[in-house]
Amino acid sequence: MYRSHKIKIVFTGSVGAGKTTAISCISEVPVLSTDVNSSEASVIRHKNTTTVAMDYGELTLEDGEKLFLYGTPGQRRFDFMSTFLTKNALGLIVLIDNTHASALDELDYYLNLNADFLRNNPAIIGVSHFDQSATPAIDDYYQALSERGDPWPVIAADPRKADDVILLLEMLLDWVDFAPNA
Amino acid sequence: MNIEESLKIKLIGFANHEAGKFSAILDLAQFGLRPSWRIVDKDDADFFLLPQKSSTSTINAPAGRLLIYGIEKNADNPNMVLIDPDGVPRIHSLIALLNRLASQLTPLESSDIARNAAELRGQPESAQAAAEAVAPPSDPIHFDPNQGLLKHFLELPNQPLVILQKSADRQLFTFINPDKQTFYSQASLEEIAAYFDVEHNILTKTISYDELDAIVKKSAMAPQLLKNLIWHCTLKSSQGKLLIGHSGQDPVQLTQWPFLGAGSRPYIKLATYLKNNAANLATAAEVTGVAINVVYDFYNACYLTGIIEKSTETDLAPKVDNTEKKNLLGKIRKRLEK
Numbered sequence: 081m082y083r084s085h086k087i088k089i090v091f092t093g094s095v096g097a098g099k100t101t102a103i104s105c106i107s108e109v110p111v112l113s114t115d116v117n118s119s120e121a122s123v124i125r126h127k128n129t130t131t132v133a134m135d136y137g138e139l140t141l142e143d144g145e146k147l148f149l150y151g152t153p154g155q156r157r158f159d160f161m162s163t164f165l166t167k168n169a170l171g172l173i174v175l176i177d178n179t180h181a182s183a184l185d186e187l188d189y190y191l192n193l194n195a196d197f198l199r200n201n202p203a204i205i206g207v208s209h210f211d212q213s214a215t216p217a218i219d220d221y222y223q224a225l226s227e228r229g230d231p232w233p234v235i236a237a238d239p240r241k242a243d244d245v246i247l248l249l250e251m252l253l254d255w256v257d258f259a260p261n262a
Numbered sequence: 263m264n265i266e267e268s269l270k271i272k273l274i275g276f277a278n279h280e281a282g283k284f285s286a287i288l289d290l291a292q293f294g295l296r297p298s299w300r301i302v303d304k305d306d307a308d309f310f311l312l313p314q315k316s317s318t319s320t321i322n323a324p325a326g327r328l329l330i331y332g333i334e335k336n337a338d339n340p341n342m343v344l345i346d347p348d349g350v351p352r353i354h355s356l357i358a359l360l361n362r363l364a365s366q367l368t369p370l371e372s373s374d375i376a377r378n379a380a381e382l383r384g385q386p387e388s389a390q391a392a393a394e395a396v397a398p399p400s401d402p403i404h405f406d407p408n409q410g411l412l413k414h415f416l417e418l419p420n421q422p423l424v425i426l427q428k429s430a431d432r433q434l435f436t437f438i439n440p441d442k443q444t445f446y447s448q449a450s451l452e453e454i455a456a457y458f459d460v461e462h463n464i465l466t467k468t469i470s471y472d473e474l475d476a477i478v479k480k481s482a483m484a485p486q487l488l489k490n491l492i493w494h495c496t497l498k499s500s501q502g503k504l505l506i507g508h509s510g511q512d513p514v515q516l517t518q519w520p521f522l523g524a525g526s527r528p529y530i531k532l533a534t535y536l537k538n539n540a541a542n543l544a545t546a547a548e549v550t551g552v553a554i555n556v557v558y559d560f561y562n563a564c565y566l567t568g569i570i571e572k573s574t575e576t577d578l579a580p581k582v583d584n585t586e587k588k589n590l591l592g593k594i595r596k597r598l599e600k
Contacts, residue, residue: 141593142593233522235523249538250598258531
């Protein structure tokens with residue numbers, strides 16, 4: 081099944097949450113991404129540019145197979161790209177910037193946006209910028225997920241740290257391994 | 263002077279509110295004082311404490327027994343009790359000063375800690391010493407949480423609790439709010455974790471909620487979840503032994519995700535497996551590849567934080583056997599480990 085499609089994992093989440101940074105942190109190749117000047121207020125707070133289409137990075141497995149890492153665009157007007165990017169992906173890493181004025185609403189938004197994909201595939205929630213803002217707390221994220229009926233694990237993760245990004249990926253693989261798939 | 267008695271200090275020229283603040287902080291500081299100190303009204307005090315603005319000329323006592331109470335250090339008198347602009351004595355400098363003065367009068371005794379603890383808790387000295395001294399686990403096979411620091415976290419009183427952990431070179435204060443199930447400490451969880459073993463003397467005292475509020479406000483410590491402290495403490499204390507009274511053969515399942523952070527890779531695997539499957543601990547170890555002693559530590563921490571429960575039966579997540587997928591996941595894991 082996996083051989084007829086690209087092996088991929090998709091990073092999504094709010095603007096400035098660290099999608100491009102996370103992929104850059106572990107990709108073997110320089111991350112290909114297209115940046116434009118930020119137009120959304122939520123972006124300007126953190127950055128002058130943001131990804132317009134997608135980020136692309138890769139890791140080479142033994143036998144030469146590739147694991148592709150895709151990052152979805154941050155701005156809302158490119159949300160339609162998510163459906164294409166997540167098709168046949170192993171799972172979704174949802175990064176949420178904890179300094180966002182309504183971080184839990186952002187979580188809600190990205191889980192809703194990818195609801196179809198998540199019906200049969202896993203997500204891991206990574207909360208970034210936790211060092212700058214410790215609220216909402218991780219328990220608040222679990223509360224929000226519980227209210228939605230979603231089972232996903234939540235972890236504070238710094239997208240600048242390779243260990244944290246790898247941990248997110250390993251958690252995703254654990255879910256694929258141990259959760260129901262029938 | 264008899265070293266087995268408390269040292270006595272008399273307050274001179276203090277307004278009622280100043281005396282109240284000093285008394286409250288001295289009470290809290292008892293944990294770190296060797297020997298203990300008490301406020302007296304009589305002139306046979308060992309030391310006399312005066313506000314900085316007072317004149318010492320009328321006090322009939324050797325200069326070395328006069329302590330000054332003020333905001334700014336006085337080069338002429340090293341025996342200063344420093345206070346903050348609100349008039350609250352700084353607890354750590356108070357402890358350092360009083361212990362220094364005590365050591366100049368009497369030699370330090372290793373049993374002083376037990377004596378202080380006995381006075382604070384109103385228990386016979388021998389019983390207190392036996393309770394708080396180094397005690398090897400009575401059961402070499404099972405983990406008993408009712409010992410050491412964990413015991414205090416699990417058996418909270420109705421009032422806030424102050425816990426002092428003392429070692430040869432350090433002392434650590436932890437303040438617990440049982441109502442909100444939070445704790446306060448100036449140390450990180452990792453630093454506190456280093457003090458979880460029973461070899462450190464542990465002294466406790468209850469305080470009022472007002473006193474806790476005053477301490478928290480003064481120190482600007484942020485509240486942290488007590489369950490996270492219990493989690494860390496249990497992982498550190500379990501040492502690979504299963505909780506007493508529990509069986510590794512009973513199926514269990516996680517009801518909530520545990521406290522996960524960097525460095526907890528095996529726990530994440532176990533959490534993912536037991537969140538999706540009701541299985542016994544031996545099966546969890548076999549499927550995840552995590553050593554059984556680590557599984558026991560994880561289970562103990564989950565149980566004591568109330569996030570795992572026994573299941574009536576084993577219930578494994580329905581899986582379609584997919585060898586190709588398993589191989590792929592293995593290859594990705596291998597690549598990520600590089």
